[in-house]
Amino acid sequence: MMTDRSWRHARLITTLLAAAPLLATGTALAQFMPAEESLSDLYPGKAYSPYAQRSFPSRVFWGDTHLHTGLSMDAGLFGARLGLEDAYRFARGEEVTASSGQPAKLARPLDWLVIADHSDGMGLFNDLAVGKPDIIAFEQGKKWYEGLQQGGEASAAAALDLIGTFSQGQMDPAMMAEYSPGGKTYESIWEKVLDAAERFDDPGRFTTLIGFEWTSLVKGSNLHRNVIFRDGPDKAGRIVPYTTQAPVGSTDPLDLYAWLENYEKTTGGSALALAHNGNLSNGLMFPVDAQYTGKAIDADYVRLRAKWEPMYEITQIKGDGEAHPFLSPDDAFADYETWDVGNLDLSEAKTQGMLQYEYAREALKNGLLLEQRLGANPYKFGLVGSTDSHTALAAVEEDNFFGKATNVEPKPDRMSHAFAESEKGVFRGDMLVASGYAAVWAEENTRTAIFDAMERKEVYATTGPRIIVRFFGGWDYTADDLNSRQPAFRGYEKGVPMGGDLRPEKGKEGPTFMVYALRDPIGANLDRIQIVKGWLDKDGKTHEKVYDVAWSPEREPDAKGVLPPVGNTVDVQSANWTNTIGASELSTVWTDPDFDPAQSAFYYARVLEIPTPRWVVYDAFRFGVEIPKEAETTHQERAYTSPIWYAPDKG
Numbered sequence: 001m002m003t004d005r006s007w008r009h010a011r012l013i014t015t016l017l018a019a020a021p022l023l024a025t026g027t028a029l030a031q032f033m034p035a036e037e038s039l040s041d042l043y044p045g046k047a048y049s050p051y052a053q054r055s056f057p058s059r060v061f062w063g064d065t066h067l068h069t070g071l072s073m074d075a076g077l078f079g080a081r082l083g084l085e086d087a088y089r090f091a092r093g094e095e096v097t098a099s100s101g102q103p104a105k106l107a108r109p110l111d112w113l114v115i116a117d118h119s120d121g122m123g124l125f126n127d128l129a130v131g132k133p134d135i136i137a138f139e140q141g142k143k144w145y146e147g148l149q150q151g152g153e154a155s156a157a158a159a160l161d162l163i164g165t166f167s168q169g170q171m172d173p174a175m176m177a178e179y180s181p182g183g184k185t186y187e188s189i190w191e192k193v194l195d196a197a198e199r200f201d202d203p204g205r206f207t208t209l210i211g212f213e214w215t216s217l218v219k220g221s222n223l224h225r226n227v228i229f230r231d232g233p234d235k236a237g238r239i240v241p242y243t244t245q246a247p248v249g250s251t252d253p254l255d256l257y258a259w260l261e262n263y264e265k266t267t268g269g270s271a272l273a274l275a276h277n278g279n280l281s282n283g284l285m286f287p288v289d290a291q292y293t294g295k296a297i298d299a300d301y302v303r304l305r306a307k308w309e310p311m312y313e314i315t316q317i318k319g320d321g322e323a324h325p326f327l328s329p330d331d332a333f334a335d336y337e338t339w340d341v342g343n344l345d346l347s348e349a350k351t352q353g354m355l356q357y358e359y360a361r362e363a364l365k366n367g368l369l370l371e372q373r374l375g376a377n378p379y380k381f382g383l384v385g386s387t388d389s390h391t392a393l394a395a396v397e398e399d400n401f402f403g404k405a406t407n408v409e410p411k412p413d414r415m416s417h418a419f420a421e422s423e424k425g426v427f428r429g430d431m432l433v434a435s436g437y438a439a440v441w442a443e444e445n446t447r448t449a450i451f452d453a454m455e456r457k458e459v460y461a462t463t464g465p466r467i468i469v470r471f472f473g474g475w476d477y478t479a480d481d482l483n484s485r486q487p488a489f490r491g492y493e494k495g496v497p498m499g500g501d502l503r504p505e506k507g508k509e510g511p512t513f514m515v516y517a518l519r520d521p522i523g524a525n526l527d528r529i530q531i532v533k534g535w536l537d538k539d540g541k542t543h544e545k546v547y548d549v550a551w552s553p554e555r556e557p558d559a560k561g562v563l564p565p566v567g568n569t570v571d572v573q574s575a576n577w578t579n580t581i582g583a584s585e586l587s588t589v590w591t592d593p594d595f596d597p598a599q600s601a602f603y604y605a606r607v608l609e610i611p612t613p614r615w616v617v618y619d620a621f622r623f624g625v626e627i628p629k630e631a632e633t634t635h636q637e638r639a640y641t642s643p644i645w646y647a648p649d650k651g
Contacts, residue, residue: 056492057441057458061450062466063112064091064394065211065274065438066226066313066386070099071117071189072213073166075390076125077159079406082392084196087115091394092206100409104393104402107522108466110437111445112207113394115193116226119212119241120166120249123189124179138175140165167220167345171245181240181248190240194233201232203446212241214273216251218292220345222280225256225273225309230451235269252293257304272454276313276388278363279321282343283354286363286379288370297378302370305378311454314360314461314640315385315436317396317404318427322606322640323361326352331546333530333608336635337433337463341425349424364643365534365542368600371647372536382457382499382642383604385436385464396464398637399575401434401615408432412623415616415631430631434615435463439639441497457499462639465520471498471605473644475505477512477589487514487587498604499642504649510595511646515549516587517607517639524609525582527552527566527636531590535601546606549590552583568611570634575613575621582610597648604643608636 051058069087070080081099090096093109128135128145135141140162147158165171178185197208209228216223229236242259243249250256253273260271278285284292291297314321319339328334342349356362360383367379387394391409395402401410408414408429415430441458442449453459460469470488474495481490491514496502502511519526528551534544548563557563567581592603611634620627627633 050486050489056488056497057443057453058488059442059444060468061111061207061440061442061445063110063114063207063438063440063450064386065114065228065384066116066213066276066316066388067091067113067392067394068117068213068388068390069115069392070126071123071193072390073118073121073125074163075117075392075405076129077162078390080391081406084115084193085200087392087394088113088196088200088208090392092200096393098393098402098409099391099406100411102410104395106395107397107400109206110394112209112440112450114209114211114226114228115197116211116213116228117193118215120215120243120245121171121176121179122212122241123185124176127185134178135175138172140172141175164345167217168347169217169245169251173246176245180243180245187240191237194237198233201447204444207445207447207450209447209450210236214242214244214256216244216253216256217344218251218284219343220347221282221284221292221343222277223251223253223275223284223292224277225253225275226313227256227260228272228274228451228454230270230448231267232447235267238267239263252291254291254301254304257308260308270451272310272451273308274311274313274384275309276316276386277318277321277344278358278360279319279339280342280344281358282348282350283357286357286366288357288366297370297374299374299376302374302376302378306376306380309378309381310457311384311459312360312363312381313386314383315433315463316388317433317435318388319431319433320435320463321358321360324355324359326355327359327362328544328546333546333606333636333638336638337435339427339431341427342422346420346422346424346427361532361534361544364602365536365544368534368536368602369540369542371600372540377645380645382454382459383461383640384438384454384459385461385640386438387436396434396436398434398464398613398615399618401618404432410619412619412625415619416625416628428628428630430616430628432615433463437462437464437466439466439469457642458497460498460639460641463637465523465609465637465639467520467523467526467607467609467639468518469605469607469639469641470514470516471641471644472496472514473500473502473511473603473646474514475508475511477514479589482514482516482587482589487516490514496644498644500644502644502646504597504646510592511603512589512591513549513603513605513644514589515605517585517605519582519584519609524577524612524637525552525579525584526586527582527608527610528563529586529588530606530608531603532606533592533594533601533603535596535599537599545594547590550586550588552581552586566610568634570611570613570617572613572617572627572633573621575617577610577612579610600648601646602643603646605639605641607639609638611636
């Protein structure tokens with residue numbers, strides 16, 4: 001009987017004997033003689049693997065360009081005590097304890113984050129809360145400190161008074177000096193911001209982009225911009241953030257652009273500005289004729305704004321900014337999470353005449369007009385969403401919504417109490433929006449790759465769900481390109497992606513657009529894909545039209561071309577919904593049936609989910625409370641791609 005050891009010894013001898021002829025001659029090493037043809041194309045010069053040597057971005061990375069910690073003056077006033085490390089830990093998926101004492105964790109970590117604390121008074125509240133002598137020596141500081149120490153209504157009154165004082169530009173400049181450029185305290189706080197960003201930056205896994213918010217307010221009307229750097233502390237550390245308070249700062253965007261120009265010139269770095277909440281600007285965000293200063297919109301303004309603002313934050317906690325039903329009466333989905341009561345601090349009520357200078361779609365249209373008039377399009381921006389959370393928690397899932405500020409973190413009465421109010425109007429508590437996130441198509445998860453994607457506008461916005469969307473424009477897309485299951489290859493080969501410019505081609509009847517969307521893997525099915533078109537006619541008038549281009553099965557447009565609603569499975573009482581309607585995936589190749597090659601135009605895709613519960617429904621179910629009668633209980637969450645622009649030949 002052969003033992004295991006003797007069997008293995010015999011097997012080794014047999015193997016060596018079998019190999020002996022191969023070792024005798026060089027030709028025998030190949031074991032057989034291959035045909036010449038098989039060798040002639042052995043190395044074709046192109047990788048077999050479709051994932052190797054790609055020249056285009058193949059991954060989408062999810063992040064937030066707009067998060068505040070307790071370093072922001074208003075966040076601290078509203079109770080935020082979490083700092084930079086808490087914000088980064090939470091965003092990368094760790095569980096933290098919120099300022100309200102509740103455990104909090106994201107369903108899925110983010111890929112990248114911009115902490116954008118307000119540059120004016122950064123860190124001031126931290127010192128005010130502990131009664132730092134340099135602050136309470138001032139009349140304003142002493143009053144606010146004493147109010148905060150009393151707690152209750154006195155504390156709330158002090159917080160509101162401080163915010164109102166800042167929004168109206170009435171802060172004591174001497175008190176603010178130490179928390180402004182030139183102050184040692186300010187410089188040391190910025191160093192802490194840079195240090196935290198560097199420690200948590202983990203290229204390939206979790207990216208931190210350095211930034212801050214420039215908080216321009218014109219008598220309470222919002223002109224805020226977030227500044228985002230491509231660089232690390234080696235360059236961003238050579239400056240301190242730009243502010244709005246005199247004598248160093250300014251509320252004029254032109255002065256911010258000059259500051260950005262100087263930053264790049266002196267450091268060799270790169271930065272951009274990102275505007276948000278035009279809906280709270282009372283007509284100041286997207287001017288056509290003149291700035292709020294009275295200065296005319298001229299060639300210099302349109303050139304500089306186009307250069308420094310490649311993106312716009314279209315959706316966030318303080319309302320959705322894509323469209324307004326007054327401006328887009330034929331768009332059945334234009335009235336989504338609309339905040340149109342007044343300006344940011346409700347010191348001035350809204351009028352209809354302001355709306356055309358506040359919403360992204362109207363700005364995109366007016367950009368075509370200004371380009372014709374002045375030679376550049378100041379509103380040629382990509383679209384992103386972000387949170388604007390002031391809790392250090394980038395948590396905007398409907399069932400995991402930690403609110404705008406610590407005073408409206410989860411609790412039974414948060415939807416029934418006003419978030420903000422004045423004699424001019426009220427922002428109800430139930431109006432807060434669980435939105436949104438920024439999606440970036442990039443080659444890798446690093447600062448440079450993500451920033452570069454932002455600059456080329458290959459980005460899109462969602463109201464929270466992680467819907468995957470691709471959008472391409474060209475002249476020759478076909479159904480075969482889409483059905484290849486490798487549509488991105490055809491997309492880049494035959495056209496341009498979202499954020500791109502579609503060049504004219506003679507002899508073409510109209511541009512074709514290839515769009516496809518996949519639902520969030522743990523989210524709702526999709527209702528439809530729409531393409532929104534805006535254009536400028538020969539008389540210098542702008543127009544828009546929304547096309548349904550792909551939708552879930554078992555319905556067709558009626559005789560007037562109107563697509564029936566997808567249905568609604570939401571059970572408000574149990575805070576539940578089902579994916580028994582809609583589609584998990586939608587796609588199409590669509591040709592513009594109304595194309596005129598002589599007209600400038602833009603196109604972007606809007607992807608709608610089936611109806612799902614808003615956050616108020618989850619609050620009511622968990623806390624056992626009533627939902628206010630005026631509150632919306634269901635909605636259709638969505639994604640907005642960056643546009644693709646078409647311009648006729650100027651020759």
